[in-house]
Amino acid sequence: MAPTAPQTVAFLGLGAMGRPMAARLAQHGPTTVWNRTPGRAREHQEAHGTSAAQQLADLGPVDVVCSCLPTDVEVRAVAEQLAPNLAPGTVWLDHTSGAPAGARDLAALLADAGVDYLDAPVSGGTAGAEAGTLTTMVGGDPDALDRVRPVLAATTGRVVHVGPSGAGMAVKAVNNALLATSLWAAAEGLTALAAQGVPADRAIEVIATSSGRSFATDTLIPERVLDRSFPHTFALSLLAKDVGLAQGILDDAEVPAAVLTLVDELTRRAAEQLPGADHVELVRIVEQQTGIELSAGSSGS
Numbered sequence: 001m002a003p004t005a006p007q008t009v010a011f012l013g014l015g016a017m018g019r020p021m022a023a024r025l026a027q028h029g030p031t032t033v034w035n036r037t038p039g040r041a042r043e044h045q046e047a048h049g050t051s052a053a054q055q056l057a058d059l060g061p062v063d064v065v066c067s068c069l070p071t072d073v074e075v076r077a078v079a080e081q082l083a084p085n086l087a088p089g090t091v092w093l094d095h096t097s098g099a100p101a102g103a104r105d106l107a108a109l110l111a112d113a114g115v116d117y118l119d120a121p122v123s124g125g126t127a128g129a130e131a132g133t134l135t136t137m138v139g140g141d142p143d144a145l146d147r148v149r150p151v152l153a154a155t156t157g158r159v160v161h162v163g164p165s166g167a168g169m170a171v172k173a174v175n176n177a178l179l180a181t182s183l184w185a186a187a188e189g190l191t192a193l194a195a196q197g198v199p200a201d202r203a204i205e206v207i208a209t210s211s212g213r214s215f216a217t218d219t220l221i222p223e224r225v226l227d228r229s230f231p232h233t234f235a236l237s238l239l240a241k242d243v244g245l246a247q248g249i250l251d252d253a254e255v256p257a258a259v260l261t262l263v264d265e266l267t268r269r270a271a272e273q274l275p276g277a278d279h280v281e282l283v284r285i286v287e288q289q290t291g292i293e294l295s296a297g298s299s300g301s
């Protein structure tokens with residue numbers, strides 16, 4: 001049997017996540033990239049062998065459209081323009097972290113053009129995008145998902161179908177609310193320990209093999225805070241957006257949510273206080289309030 005040709009892909013949005021994801025897709029098969037700022041698409045073409053579309057109208061029919069934009073609002077604006085160019089049977093894989101209701105609206109809009117929309121937000125950060133090890137949580141038609149598994153294999157280590165349209169967005173929002181919660185709690189706890197004379201790296205040595213461990217204590221604080229590097233990989237404003245989406249999901253379900261409501265408020269306020277900051281920099285808010293800086297070997301005493 002002759003091997004099947006790889007699916008053609010259009011990738012929309014070359015931000016921190018989109019750039020490495022599209023680069024990996026280009027190794028899998030023909031990939032055209034589009035970005036609001038067209039210079040980034042041209043740079044991507046030169047660096048990764050993708051084809052750059054200068055305008056959305058330049059994108060012809062493809063098997064799979066992937067998008068990775070800030071929210072479902074930007075995806076909708078792009079989808080309204082692009083839908084007439086797409087052939088029935090196209091699958092739209094939306095890697096944006098957006099609102100579940102926005103995903104359901106997009107699915108309905110694109111269904112009118114015969115396009116199957118899957119909300120497929122990702123977790124794993126820019127490092128996971130570069131390594132192709134992202135976790136993808138998918139909402140929508142499982143048959144449409146099966147048609148794009150070869151494309152997802154280029155960017156993803158794990159794909160989980162979590163439910164109907166919007167379910168992927170809901171899982172992503174709650175996941176990131178948990179990330180924010182553990183990061184705030186770790187910053188507060190480690191700062192208090194520093195005031196007790198326990199250096200943060202020593203405390204983390206204990207927590208790493210104890211029941212309080214989290215991604216914040218395993219990775220984010222040791223690798224980004226203690227060395228004071230705070231690399232910019234995921235904007236604090238985007239994390240605040242995600243926690244806000246989780247708050248909406250909790251409200252819709254009428255779940256009493258004292259903890260996450262507070263985390264939503266704190267994270268929103270931090271994003272206002274630190275415009276342009278990376279998400280890990282919310283630790284700086286706790287540091288500013290206490291005058292204690294978390295760094296390797298230092299303590300507050």
Ligand code: NDP
Pocket residue numbers: 013014015016017018035036037040068069070071074078095096097098122123124125126233234235238239242
């Ligand atoms: P970035 O801010 O790095 O990139 C945003 C992208 O969206 C850019 O390509 C930008 O284009 C484009 N864009 C912004 N506004 C518009 C608009 N109005 N119309 C069209 N395009 C627009 O974001 P990330 O790559 O970090 O995040 C993208 C999505 O992925 C978000 O939903 C985020 O929550 C999620 N995510 C991010 C992770 C991370 O670690 N960074 C991890 C997992 C999920 P331009 O170049 O013109 O500004």
